[in-house]
Amino acid sequence: MADSSRETVLNGIRTALRRGPVSESVRRELDGRLADHPASVVPSIARGGRDALVARFIAQAEASAATVARVAPDGVAAAVADLVRRHNLPARVAVAADPRLDDLDADGVLTVDRRGTPAPDDLVGVSHAVAGIAETGTLMMASGPASPSTLNMLPDTHIVVVRATDVAGGLEDAWDRLRALSTDGLPRTVHFITGPSRTGDIEQTLQLGAHGPRRLHVILVDDGPDALGQ
Amino acid sequence: MHVTSRRFKDNVRGAVNDANLRQSLATMKTGFRVKRGLAVAALPEFEALREAGKAIKTHTLEHLDHYLEHFEARVLERGGHVHWAPDAETARRAVLDICRTHGAKTVTKGKSMVAEEIELNAFLEGHGIRPVETDLGEYIIQLRHELPSHIIAPAIHVRKSQVASTFRESHPQFPADRPLEEPRELLDEARTVLREHFLGADVGITGANFLVAETGSSVIVTNEGNGDLTQLLPRVHIVVTSIEKVVPTLEDTGTLLRLLARSATGQIMSSYTTVSTGPRRPDDPDGPDHFHVVLLDNGRSRLLGGEFQDVLRCIRCAACINHCPVYGAVGGHAYGSVYPGPIGSVLTPGLASLEESASLPNASTLCGRCEEVCPMKIPLPRMLRHWREQEFARHLTPARTRWGLRAWAFAARRPWLYRLGTGLAGRLLSRLGRGRGRLARLPLAGGWTQVRDLPVPPPGGTFMARYKRGETR
Numbered sequence: 001m002a003d004s005s006r007e008t009v010l011n012g013i014r015t016a017l018r019r020g021p022v023s024e025s026v027r028r029e030l031d032g033r034l035a036d037h038p039a040s041v042v043p044s045i046a047r048g049g050r051d052a053l054v055a056r057f058i059a060q061a062e063a064s065a066a067t068v069a070r071v072a073p074d075g076v077a078a079a080v081a082d083l084v085r086r087h088n089l090p091a092r093v094a095v096a097a098d099p100r101l102d103d104l105d106a107d108g109v110l111t112v113d114r115r116g117t118p119a120p121d122d123l124v125g126v127s128h129a130v131a132g133i134a135e136t137g138t139l140m141m142a143s144g145p146a147s148p149s150t151l152n153m154l155p156d157t158h159i160v161v162v163r164a165t166d167v168a169g170g171l172e173d174a175w176d177r178l179r180a181l182s183t184d185g186l187p188r189t190v191h192f193i194t195g196p197s198r199t200g201d202i203e204q205t206l207q208l209g210a211h212g213p214r215r216l217h218v219i220l221v222d223d224g225p226d227a228l229g230q
Numbered sequence: 231m232h233v234t235s236r237r238f239k240d241n242v243r244g245a246v247n248d249a250n251l252r253q254s255l256a257t258m259k260t261g262f263r264v265k266r267g268l269a270v271a272a273l274p275e276f277e278a279l280r281e282a283g284k285a286i287k288t289h290t291l292e293h294l295d296h297y298l299e300h301f302e303a304r305v306l307e308r309g310g311h312v313h314w315a316p317d318a319e320t321a322r323r324a325v326l327d328i329c330r331t332h333g334a335k336t337v338t339k340g341k342s343m344v345a346e347e348i349e350l351n352a353f354l355e356g357h358g359i360r361p362v363e364t365d366l367g368e369y370i371i372q373l374r375h376e377l378p379s380h381i382i383a384p385a386i387h388v389r390k391s392q393v394a395s396t397f398r399e400s401h402p403q404f405p406a407d408r409p410l411e412e413p414r415e416l417l418d419e420a421r422t423v424l425r426e427h428f429l430g431a432d433v434g435i436t437g438a439n440f441l442v443a444e445t446g447s448s449v450i451v452t453n454e455g456n457g458d459l460t461q462l463l464p465r466v467h468i469v470v471t472s473i474e475k476v477v478p479t480l481e482d483t484g485t486l487l488r489l490l491a492r493s494a495t496g497q498i499m500s501s502y503t504t505v506s507t508g509p510r511r512p513d514d515p516d517g518p519d520h521f522h523v524v525l526l527d528n529g530r531s532r533l534l535g536g537e538f539q540d541v542l543r544c545i546r547c548a549a550c551i552n553h554c555p556v557y558g559a560v561g562g563h564a565y566g567s568v569y570p571g572p573i574g575s576v577l578t579p580g581l582a583s584l585e586e587s588a589s590l591p592n593a594s595t596l597c598g599r600c601e602e603v604c605p606m607k608i609p610l611p612r613m614l615r616h617w618r619e620q621e622f623a624r625h626l627t628p629a630r631t632r633w634g635l636r637a638w639a640f641a642a643r644r645p646w647l648y649r650l651g652t653g654l655a656g657r658l659l660s661r662l663g664r665g666r667g668r669l670a671r672l673p674l675a676g677g678w679t680q681v682r683d684l685p686v687p688p689p690g691g692t693f694m695a696r697y698k699r700g701e702t703r
Binding site: 030038043117185187198203207 | 293534
């Protein structure tokens with residue numbers, strides 16, 4: 001039954017296109033396109049030098065209603081603590097099991113309740129992004145042991161650390177990083193996050209905080225001007 | 231696909247007299263349209279991206295079988311499953327079988343127009359499984375037992391006071407005197423209620439904006455985050471989607487993403503673009519254990535290789551709907567199809583039948599705005615005309631219209647008769663409307679004069695007569 005459904009659909013397509021299965025030469029051409037995955041039109045906002053890209057990333061992220069704090073490499077814990085204070089958030093946080101986020105509770109301000117997936121009532125989550133995308137002010141999060149996908153979605157407040165050297169230009173750079181990251185297919189869930197969750201479903205009035213986080217705070221780590229591979 | 235477009239004319243009468251609907255549709259004009267305009271103007275490469283997007287989709291459609299097979303192979307490699315569905319019934323059965331295998335009682339759903347097309351909710355309910363819509367707009371209309379009236383803003387026709395009374399009825403667990411005047415309060419209540427559903431569901435169903443052949447991934451674009459909680463928390467993720475959603479590579483997806491959010495809501499990027507590939511990996515801390523893709527055809531393959539192939543390029547951004555003067559006047563429900571507006575008027579006769587939906591291709595002024603704003607450059611007005619031609623050729627046009635067209639054709643092929651007729655009619659009309667310049671009533675033209683006056687020609691004969699006399703420049 002399943003097989004016959006498959007053949008029905010595929011044969012329907014071929015009949016409509018007035019041909020049989022694609023020929024060997026066409027197949028090679030199509031598989032070549034898949035293997036080369038050529039880029040198409042890349043907008044100018046996706047290109048630029050390091051400083052321009054970081055500046056654009058910040059501007060676009062802020063335009064999407066995220067906040068951005070730029071800190072030195074050793075300033076992450078203090079920046080999280082500062083966010084918690086300024087936004088009156090609980091000092092108990094759920095933190096992704098990423099070694100780069102190991103010392104958040106070192107100075108005693110924060111209590112790390114959990115490493116890994118959040119509990120449904122965790123209000124603050126902290127994760128580390130794979131990359132930032134300057135074109136759109138987007139954070140790219142890839143699921144894996146160090147980055148639970150539910151942490152991006154369940155807590156009311158999501159704090160994301162991203163390195164300045166990981167700020168890419170456009171989506172094309174993001175896809176490349178993703179391919180470099182994965183040996184065995186893509187990670188199960190790749191989130192491209194641009195601002196907090198929102199809805200306009202009631203009279204087209206924009207409301208932040210629909211089902212995902214109400215607030216998104218980005219901590220941009222200035223990890224040296226020379227490290228960027230652009 | 232359940233189509234009630236035969237009642238289009240009656241629906242329209244109801245719609246234009248619905249004050250709530252009028253207000254809702256007015257907001258759309260200042261919302262979506264303005265925002266799209268600003269976003270498009272801010273991207274100098276938008277036109278080039280449209281051409282690129284069109285080329286990607288055209289290329290994919292011409293090799294659709296190959297890319298679908300490639301997509302399927304990648305899904306299987308990653309440990310997922312693909313279910314091919316030639317029709318709605320096969321698709322519904324596939325979903326039900328998966329639900330039963332996993333003993334599912336509650337299913338959360340992200341927004342999916344394909345699920346609407348196959349009427350999945352009613353089917354699941356009929357088999358003892360409770361579907362819960364989680365997109366706020368879809369949730370509202372599910373509680374109100376309505377259909378979506380817009381493909382990206384399904385509850386655009388509902389006023390917030392109506393949402394409030396629906397919530398008061400459907401959420402008896404909250405104090406009866408709670409304030410529900412503000413959108414914020416309504417949203418917070420829905421968030422609280424739906425959180426429980428997200429956490430308790432056995433299966434999560436989403437649609438897909440794109441399927442990536444290169445990686446076997448499904449891509450959804452959302453703002454609320456509901457599609458993510460829907461697919462991340464339950465043990466099973468089912469993607470209910472259709473065959474034309476496949477694109478070759480991630481780069482191709484990127485090109486279409488740049489067009490989609492700008493055309494839909496005027497955003498540069500929606501809050502969440504989620505790329506899902508297979509079930510969770512052994513060392514993943516979360517995510518679904520099972521990943522299924524249901525690939526629906528339901529009449530789409532028939533449209534390939536012919537005059538309607540281009541409609542399969544559609545990425546469901548709703549720009550044509552937001553800019554359509556007819557949709558803006560009557561709203562989505564009048565169309566009697568889950569796909570309203572210009573795109574629906576082309577798609578519905580293709581997926582269902584022209585017999586059921588012949589009113590729709592006629593529900594257009596052919597003003598061309600839809601094609602102007604379509605990111606995929608789909609020639610919608612041309613296709614609406616194709617359907618009208620088919621309607622006439624297949625004798626589906628009402629007898630009165632056919633008779634009228636035949637009478638007109640008879641005269642038009644005899645210039646002397648045409649001139650005589652128009653001259654007489656013009657003189658008669660200008661005499662009847664003398665002094666006022668318009669007629670409020672005219673026998674045999676009630677359809678026109680019921681809602682507007684008929685302007686009468688000025689005295690002095692037809693344009694051709696005056697032209698001959700040298701009265702025109």
